[in-house]
Structures are given as structure tokens and as C-alpha cells.
Amino acid sequence: MEFTGGIMLPNKTALKIIKKYIIRFEKGEDLNKFKEELIKSLLDHNLLIKTEDGTYTLVSENREELMHSKIGSLREGVEKFVIPSDLKKMKNPKILDLCSGMAYNAIAALHFNKNCSIDMIECCKEVLFLSMCIDIPYREHDIMKEKLKNFFRGNCEGEDKINIYANDARKVIKKLNNKYNVVFHDAFSPQRDSVLYTLDFLKKLYEKMEDNSILISYSSSIPFRSALVSAGFVISEGDSIGRKRGITIGYKNPSKDRVLKRISLTDERLIALSTVGVPYRDVNLNLTHEEIVKNRYLERIRMKEKLLSMGKYYSTKKVKLGKIDKKFLDIQDLNLNSSEIILKMRELLES
Numbered sequence: 339m340e341f342t343g344g345i346m347l348p349n350k351t352a353l354k355i356i357k358k359y360i361i362r363f364e365k366g367e368d369l370n371k372f373k374e375e376l377i378k379s380l381l382d383h384n385l386l387i388k389t390e391d392g393t394y395t396l397v398s399e400n401r402e403e404l405m406h407s408k409i410g411s412l413r414e415g416v417e418k419f420v421i422p423s424d425l426k427k428m429k430n431p432k433i434l435d436l437c438s439g440m441a442y443n444a445i446a447a448l449h450f451n452k453n454c455s456i457d458m459i460e461c462c463k464e465v466l467f468l469s470m471c472i473d474i475p476y477r478e479h480d481i482m483k484e485k486l487k488n489f490f491r492g493n494c495e496g497e498d499k500i501n502i503y504a505n506d507a508r509k510v511i512k513k514l515n516n517k518y519n520v521v522f523h524d525a526f527s528p529q530r531d532s533v534l535y536t537l538d539f540l541k542k543l544y545e546k547m548e549d550n551s552i553l554i555s556y557s558s559s560i561p562f563r564s565a566l567v568s569a570g571f572v573i574s575e576g577d578s579i580g581r582k583r584g585i586t587i588g589y590k591n592p593s594k595d596r597v598l599k600r601i602s603l604t605d606e607r608l609i610a611l612s613t614v615g616v617p618y619r620d621v622n623l624n625l626t627h628e629e630i631v632k633n634r635y636l637e638r639i640r641m642k643e644k645l646l647s648m649g650k651y652y653s654t655k656k657v658k659l660g661k662i663d664k665k666f667l668d669i670q671d672l673n674l675n676s677s678e679i680i681l682k683m684r685e686l687l688e689s
Contacts, residue, residue, distance in 0.1 A: 348405060348465055349397050352385040356464040363467070363490055373471035389413075393442070394472050396465065405439060405465075412474060415442035416450075418556050418585055419522045422576045426450045431519040434546065435459065436507055436534065440469040441482050443522045444500070448478035456500050457516060459507045463490075466504065507534055508623035511542045518547050523555035528562050528618065532630045535562045536620040540569040549591040558583040561634070563601065564609040564680075565617035572677045574598045600676045604658050610683035611666065612657045613638040650687055 359376045363369055380386035386394050391410025398405055407414045425431060425447055431454045435444050438458040447454050460466050467490060470483050482500070489502045503510045507525075521543055528535040535557070543553065553571065555562070563586055566573050571588035576599070578584045589596060600606070609615040616638045618630050625633070645651035652662050660667060669682045 353464045360467050411442050415446040419443050420446045420450050423520045434518045434521045437524045439465050445478050449476045459503045459510050463504045519551045521553040528559050532618045532627050536618040537565040538620045540565050544569050547590045550593045551590045553588040555586045560608050560614050561617045564615040567677045567680050575601045598675045606679050607657045610680045612654045613641050
């Protein structure tokens, strides 16, 4: 297995263990003969952890961090992605499930809306394989297991309800021709792996989405939210699930009846006026995390120098405290959504 970018990965020892069983399965061995052996091996190495809702997650390469929240891997999929998307009320929704992992989000989606179709993207085959070996308490897991079995046996022809792509999402997105109603953006945090949080990747997602569609991410990072605004999304904030900050919701051309909860006033100012709001960039969708972070650092320096020369530079501390020109604060008093507020403040800053 090869990763093209990023530093937040599933534990390498876990991947090596799982890989051995993938080989056995691909050679035709019955999964039921060894799946308990695989699970026991991962548990014995403290690589597979049971979360609070009874479902499993893997530890990451940094053993202090898990691939899912401790509140529950399945609960996370339901409460952070499926419920906020209002998926249950949609008619035949098309879903793009980024970083599908052990398929919790996709299984939860099928559970709440049996008529949805899902394109799953996951660069790590090992975590997909693991989903066939664990028990997830939704009957839709049986549907997913069958799809995964076909995938690993190379029998995917004719699939259209659930499609699985095991590759870098940046490569896959260029080839997909579907238009989506819902995007589950479940990548690792941008601080750990920024490759799917860049302005350029989000522009690609925007192109692949229908009007009034929704993108959901647990990340509330400033450069990510800034990139969403620059890509054309109308951003909003959802409830906090197992974290201090609320999830991020991005809409493409939302209908007038959409309820848009503004992000915090501080975040609006940071995105619009501070160098913290400089987004990650990856024009050709091929840079490593380290290259993306370095380029953003340099762009922040250039932005600071430009604003200093214009006499419009505010330190991050002053922006957070609202110690800025009153005309910016007046914009935040307007009856507008967060994206409109941010764009107006940016325009004023650059004028």
C-alpha cells in the first residue's frame, strides 16, 4: 500500500497484520475461517479499540490517537454526518463518502435511507477489509460486506448503487462524472493531513455537487472554512459531537428555506482579516502534506507584508478580540450568512 501524502495514518503494524489476511482472502480462502483470528491478533496488539457504543476503531500511527471518536465509531457516523445531512428526508440521494475507512458512514447512510447511492473513496484497502471482519449493529452492514467481498474478489462490474474506489481521492475526483447531493468529508484533520482540505480540492468537490447540496466535515479549522468560502460554499455550523467546536457544513447554492447557523464572530473575522485564514493550496492536486503546509506558511508571510504596506495589518490577537476598524464590525451586524459576511470584509480589507 502506498500513501501519496499526509502524516496521519492507520498504525503500520495493524496494516501489516490485515494485509496477510487480505492475501489469503484474495486467494479464495473463506473469510469465516480466519476473521476471528484477525480480530484477536489486532486486539492482542492493542491496535483495535472498542469505543463507547460497542463498535471498533483502529489506533493511528500515533498510538495516542484513534481513527474515530471514543464516543463511538458508528455513533460518530450517525450524529456527525447522517443526521446533519437530513438524509432521511431525501429522495434517492447521491452521496460521496470521502475517506470511507471501515464504512461506518456509508452503512449509517444506508440505514437511514435505503434508496441512497454511494460512491466510497478510501486510499487504504486494509481498513475497508477490516469492515468485513467486525460486527456493526445495522443490518445494512450485510449489504456492505457483500459489496466489499465483490470488491476484493474483483467482481465489481455492474455496480452502481455502491461503488468503491481505493485510491487517493484527488485522483478519483477528477474521473467521477456523478453529481452529488451529500458529501461526507471525513478526512483526517488538516493539521495532520491537509491534502483534502485545500482550496483546489474543494473547488473540485463544488463542481461535482448539485444545487442545494450539502458538505459535512467534523473539522472546524480556520483555513478549511476559509477555503470553503473561497470555493463558493455557504458555510454554516452544526452541533458539537464529542468535541468543543461544532461541525462545519457547506452548502452549494442553498435554497431560501435552508436554516443557516452562522459560525462564531471570531471565526468570521479570522477567516476574513487574519493570515490564519490563508487556505491550503494544491493547484495540481499532487502535493504532499508537508509541501502544502510550507507553501501556506510562505503565503501567510506574503499576505502579512502586503497588509503592512497598506497599513491594514491586524495581529491575530487583535482580530480575535475585535480590536479592528469599526467598519468591519458593522459588516458583522448585517443580516447576512457567514460566507456573505466574510466576503464583504475581505473586499473591504483589499480595497
